Amino acid sequence: MPMPASEIERLIKASIPDAEITIRDLAGDGDHYAARVISSSFEGISRIKQHQAVYAALGGRVGGELHALQLETAVPQSETNQ
Amino acid sequence: MSDAQTRIADLVKSNDVVLFMKGTALFPQCGFSSRAVAILDRLGTKYETVDVLQDPEIRGGIKDYSDWPTVPQLYVKGEFVGGSDIMMEMFESGELQQLLGAEA
Numbered sequence: 001m002p003m004p005a006s007e008i009e010r011l012i013k014a015s016i017p018d019a020e021i022t023i024r025d026l027a028g029d030g031d032h033y034a035a036r037v038i039s040s041s042f043e044g045i046s047r048i049k050q051h052q053a054v055y056a057a058l059g060g061r062v063g064g065e066l067h068a069l070q071l072e073t074a075v076p077q078s079e080t081n082q
Numbered sequence: 083m084s085d086a087q088t089r090i091a092d093l094v095k096s097n098d099v100v101l102f103m104k105g106t107a108l109f110p111q112c113g114f115s116s117r118a119v120a121i122l123d124r125l126g127t128k129y130e131t132v133d134v135l136q137d138p139e140i141r142g143g144i145k146d147y148s149d150w151p152t153v154p155q156l157y158v159k160g161e162f163v164g165g166s167d168i169m170m171e172m173f174e175s176g177e178l179q180q181l182l183g184a185e186a
Binding site: 068 | 113114145148149150151152153162163164165167168171172
């Protein structure tokens with residue numbers, strides 16, 4: 001089921017307010033997206049937890065309604081969490 | 083622990099490198115699974131795969147097992163590593179080589 005990019009962005013922003021979000025519609029079908037999410041809230045937590053935070057923001061849609069979301073997360077100024 | 087969770091725990095513990103995926107390594111049924119297989123093949127690592135499409139119980143259970151909504155999922159030495167995006171990031175940064183090379 002297609003879902004507009006603006007809706008994805010809105011949902012992520014709602015739970016990660018400082019998120020800088022870039023979304024690309026990979027296939028132009030509203031169903032395959034790539035998202036890059038940058039937030040200072042990711043600092044010091046593992047990649048797994050960063051992705052889980054975005055999945056949580058999308059409230060269970062990933063893997064269901066939203067089939068394909070390629071995800072990349074980062075903290076501002078390319079700080080790493082190593 | 084439900085039956086599915088026990089079965090998944092057994093699979094994860096009894097294989098050093100195991101990928102839960104859609105389809106098989108030879109015939110992946112999804113672009114993300116295909117990408118995960120390509121990364122592991124590229125590294126030349128020995129790995130097991132579990133085709134969740136052949137096993138509805140595991141397909142449902144794997145999402146709860148690591149609180150991760152999608153397949154593929156990679157486990158190394160019993161630890162959840164991530165999905166294909168994280169695998170790709172770790173491959174590009176050399177972390178995955180390190181993780182897998184360390185136990186070869």
